Amino acid sequence: MTPAIVWFRRDLRLKDNPALCAAARRGGPVIPVFVLDEEGEGRWAPGPASRGWLHHSLRSLDLSLRERGSRLVVARGGSLEALRRIARRTGARAAYWGRRYEPAALAGDRAVEAALAGDGIDARSFGGALLFEPESVANREGGPFRVFTPFWRRCLELPVAAPERLGAKGLAAPAAWPESLDIDALGLLPRKEWDPGLAESWRPGERGAAARLKRFVSRAIESYAADRDRPDLDGTSGLSPWLHFGEIGPRQVWSAVRALSRESGVFPPGNGARAFLGELGWREFAHHLLFHFPDTPESPLRPAFGRFPWGGDPGGRMLGAWQTGRTGYPIVDAGMRQLEHTGWMHNRVRMIVASFLVKHLRLSWTHGAKWFWNTLVDADLANNTLGWQWSAGCGADAAPYFRIFAPVRQGMRFDPAGAYVRRWVPELAKLPGAFIHCPWKAPADALAAAGVSLGRSYPRPIVDHAAARAAALGAFRSLRAGGAA
């Protein structure tokens, strides 16, 4: 029996991996392959944080494969060339892989499929990265959805496939392994390591994902509806980087939540679970939108935003202050520094910093999208694009133009004791709770007692909230039909 190539993409897992299962069922030797194809990513090759995560994930995948008598063959360069080379060396007559949905990856998929088929190879792609394939969800006119709620309602009428299982027997090895690069040779590791405290809870790889899911489902999901908004608590699943790389699949997550309903028979098993599944729904919606509107990573979905009066930023001072967490608004700065140190930011805080960049500083959402792309370990083109366009109000199901987060109010509501700010903005740690979100309002003696020197140890606000809010409302109003300013 001839070998089958399994081309690993965003499905770096052995469980619930339809392409791998199909190759194993075939009965012949299986050749697991990963190709680092930066050209094939178009304008959105993975950024430094994401590459660091990928490095560890590939190591983990290779180890898991070795436990089953197999290994990961690693190549670099054009995907098609690499797959053809390996097929030639090994005599593989089949190549299976998990579908991706980014515009560049989709185009690459089609080209690879056609070319390999032309070589006489059984070339097939499989779903599994999403609960619902983008084509299978359509509105009554047969088109894509642009509003989340009807989209998700429609999805919930469709069946969710159970995770697929790989048989217990090992993966048959080929007579000879083709040559492979060492994972280190891909040069994915960033120069800077993650925050030491966090490196422990970040366990890239399939096992780390399973442990994280198990912990979340048994401990936090019940109170998720309320706690997910609290950056000072550990109330979210934190699964995003693992989901991005497919170290766990959404069907596995779905099935773990479903298992909570076993006794009661009620599904979803509570408000927390319902809210959590809704977040998976947003991930589905993001991919649905990117699939149907492939220009959205660069261009606003709502054309009127082409004439949005963005503010000026001579010397990039404003953008720089935002990126480095020196805006003078503690909740914003805490978020940006958490991102810098850990490669991750709490979702509530992502909304706050995004609103701040777009509405208070009036800098284009594309600046924010690029920064997140390079700094997040969970950087995902679909989710990043939806999130930024949503925040800017130029995307699908857009936030109303008047929804401008007030950084002080948000801080007090969702980080009530200031624990999150104290952790990530340590120069403010000794300020009393009353001023932790607005140090410029603190009396001089309180500042002195806390060792804070405004404008020196911590910046004054780079914009005035009320003035920035008024300017943003005016800018948005200028977009109204007719365009009257």
Add this chain to the structure above:
DNA sequence: TTTTGAGTTGTTCGA
């Protein structure tokens, strides 16, 4: 077919 109501995540103002 047309109309109507609802839609992830907010803030401010005035009663």
Add this chain to the structure above:
DNA sequence: GTCGAACAACTCAAA
């Protein structure tokens, strides 16, 4: 202190 209204325009689906 709390509460409701106001702050657009558009998409989608139910009536």
